[in-house]
Amino acid sequence: MDPATIIGLLLAFGSVYAMVTLEGAHVEALLLPAPMILVFGATLAVGIAGHTLRDTLHAFKSLPRAFTAKPAQPAASIGQLVGFAEKARREGLLAMEDEAVKASNPFVARALQNIADGTDADELRTLMEDEIDTKIRSDRIASKFFASLGGYAPTIGIIGTVVSLTHVLENLSTPDHLGPMIATAFVATLWGLVSANFLWLPFSSRLKRLSDLEVEQMNLLMEGLLAVQNGTQPLLVAERLQAMVPADRKVRAGGKGTGSRPGEDLLPDLGRAA
Known part of the structure; x- marks a missing residue:
């Protein structure tokens, strides 16, 4: 699991807590049920209204991935693909049928089966x-x-503040209570901004980044599998796939950095990967 999301959220809310404490205020003053219900409830409601119900269910089913997903390791996949290339050159493409049965990745398994079946x-x-x-x-x-x-969240927070200020204006005859009431009114705006910038937008960015990494991995696998089908030399497969991996991710599964040449660190694994 990549803890980036958890660490980021803890630091973000911790910073707010630190500011509130240093200002001499009380966190309880911000944890007001009415504005929180409005901001979170109405935000979710208009979000659902702007999408289909299926979209909403899919989005919340995807949310745990923001916390639990582990980015794929390109080096491990390259080693596996090099092993496929070795076996294909040694035993023929029909041998990929056995690898398809053993593959844990459905994308790889389907491609290997198609290779074994002689798909163009x-x-x-x-x-x-x-x-x-x-x-x-x-x-x-x-x-x-x-x-x-x-x-939606910041605007809904402003709506909550406007509603509360309307209530404040109805009580101008009690000036002693105006200060606390005005402070309470702005809590809705605060939660609108906090929920948008501390929760919803980071979740969106995190899910998009995970998707980008997974798509990069699938493209890497696709090019490697097509090279296997083409009968490309295993060393060339490793070099080509290493060239597709950004420099900051060229780390082997064991944590060792790459060699001076693309694919050099995979050479000892050619026989073992098969």
Whole structure:
């Protein structure tokens, strides 16, 4: 699990708590049920209204991934693909059928089975590209849903403040109570801004980033599998796939950095990966 989301949220809310404490205020003054119900309830309501019910369910089913998803390790996939290339050159493409049965990744398993079945390379590329495109469109739903909540929340917070200030104006005859009432009125705006910038927008960005990483991984797998089908030399497979990986992610599964040449650190694994 990548703890970035949890760490970020703890630091964000911790910063607010520190400011409130240093100002000599009380956190309880911000935890008012009425404005919180309005901001969170109405934000979710208009978010649902702006999407289909299926979109909403999909978005909330995707939300746990923001906390639990672990970005894929390109080096591990490259080692696996190099192993496939070795086996394909040694035993033929029909041997990929056994690898398809053992593969834990459905995307890889389907591609290996198609390779073993003799599917044309262009057709196989089209199939994999269509699957990648479908994933992009599916992941975009969740990201856009939470981004829309981040857009609605501040405005709804202002609506809550306006409603509260209307109530304040009805009680101008009791000036002793105006200060606390005005302070309470602005809590709705605060929660609108906090929920948008501390929750909804970060969730949207996190889900989009995870989707981008997964799509990059699928593209890496696609090019590697097509190279296996084409009978490309394992060393060239490793070099080409390493060239597709950004420098900051060129780290082996064990934590060791890459060698001076792309694919160099995978050479000792060629026989073992098969």
